[in-house]
Amino acid sequence: LLGFGNVNRTLVRLLVGREAEIRARYGIEWRITGIASRKLGWIADCNGLPTSVLCAGAPARASSLCRPPAREASTSISNVREWLQAAQADVLFEATSLNVEDGQPAVGYIRAALEHGAHAITANKGAVVYAYDELSKLAAAQGKRFLFESTVMDGVPIFSLFRDSLPTVHLRGFRGILNSTTNLILSGMEEGLTFDQSLAKAQALGVAETDASYDIDGWDAAVKVSALVNALMGVRFRPSAVQREGIRNLSAQTVRAARCAGKCYKLVCRAARTGETVEASVRPELVLLTDPMAQVNGTSSIVYFETDIFPELVITENNPGLEVTAYGMLADFVRAVSEGRRRDREEIS
């Protein structure tokens, strides 16, 4: 586990809760042999760290209880490669914070994991938007998987759907609502709050970051669009190529006037293939109240996919709980390991 914030902590709890089912149904047994974070340092114990402690809850408590094995094992660990080695890692769960400039250091961590011979599972959009091609090829060459279901729509199996369930289907474009913070702020403004009040409310709910400019200016949505384009449309596409306008210039007055006219503002993501390339945008759009997009409120999200077989396939996730992102990593883990086991047996043959 690289990064030990909400996502990886929830992942441990889910893994423990579903341990029996994962063993019975997929034949997978696991133990956690390494945890690393800025607070904890590089902790590794190839015999397994105590999950009862890891999933006990509060970060302070977990980290203090983790330290004993850490001290012994971590003395000689100076970087991710040594840590992977010491942990004898078969799978890396990468959940460090996003660097929207170049995806580092996550890209380097994932590269190291694949080179070490582990599957790399990430909740970090940076690795997808800056290194999808490189990491996918490296994974294939190593006979391992690079999976990232948690990066868009909190673990709803969007990437898995196109990769595994829609053979020979080609994605022409998509549109949707993919950022919770702006969606919450706009709803608050419709209900009478000012922009600042609504932002403060979203922050109090724990949805918006202290520095919310990344969401408000449309960067988060642009990064998600870029991840979808890279992985589902086969086009290398950086977040900076998305035509991007945030919600900063929408006044509460404008938002409420739209509502009175039977419409509402949503921060809408769009991407469409145009010849060899893709055009994409993130900007506030007026949506009719009868449009299903208008009903996507709070932390809910929606994507309309336009394909060569299905004219419009729509996935909506309503009111996700806190565990959905971590679940995406659990699902990637089951996918990677059950497929990996199959491949190992093939190679022996």
Added chain:
Amino acid sequence: LLGFGNVNRTLVRLLVGREAEIRARYGIEWRITGIASRKLGWIADCNGLPTSVLCAGAPARASSLCRPPAREASTSISNVREWLQAAQADVLFEATSLNVEDGQPAVGYIRAALEHGAHAITANKGAVVYAYDELSKLAAAQGKRFLFESTVMDGVPIFSLFRDSLPTVHLRGFRGILNSTTNLILSGMEEGLTFDQSLAKAQALGVAETDASYDIDGWDAAVKVSALVNALMGVRFRPSAVQREGIRNLSAQTVRAARCAGKCYKLVCRAARTGETVEASVRPELVLLTDPMAQVNGTSSIVYFETDIFPELVITENNPGLEVTAYGMLADFVRAVSEGRRRDREEIS
């Protein structure tokens, strides 16, 4: 190909159109070695029937051009087992018409195919609602697949989603709109047509059957609910167990009055787990115009899934074309054969 109506004819066209991609991407080569239908009889040629002829279009033309190989090969063929043998079938595409009473003869055909050692892919809901358990177990015992993605939502990968993309997720219930004919009739009535006029229009569009009572009385929707419950909730559940009310008793006046009140009638399917069993219903329900279900018109469909991880995951298919059902069979084919090849290699080891 068992049954040679729209679905299997479109399937041939899709297979031919995507032949190069299926070979390049999945390593699958195919030929069609048998066709059977009431009109054509049991046609088999293990060297392959000419696909250029099979996908040429009109049934009359296809069948007349098919007859030459038919006469030679079919003389000794008296039933499905001999036909599968003569065709040396690796995969059966079963697309005969539905028998809502007991699923026969489709269940027997699929059993024969699995016993013969072929994957069985069906667009026939009868086999799923009357023999899901038996056929799934038989398929597993034979190392083959019994797949039926086309039976609900025209090939949108609903079954594949839960089976392959949502490991350890448990379905608690679902609701949605799954029948096109009643949906079209209700829309027509809202626009001012009588029930009979609206039905005639749906028939003219080719969506409603000449005898539309199967749709109008909610049987088609009940059968789809039953298929979803059997395959996704692990409960044996016959269509007759669905509390069923069709749209026959809705007058045009009632439908238009609802519209004036900002609501609309939809034939809504529901299923929910209650302890060890499931309660399910199909009946007209009043839906707010701002509810996304209200925007599901014509041949579009929607399902809301309630699960232990995702509180509400919604799949909507808008304006499907004619090829979506056949596509579901193509996708099942790629799934079955690429997994089958993997297993074969494993067994050799």
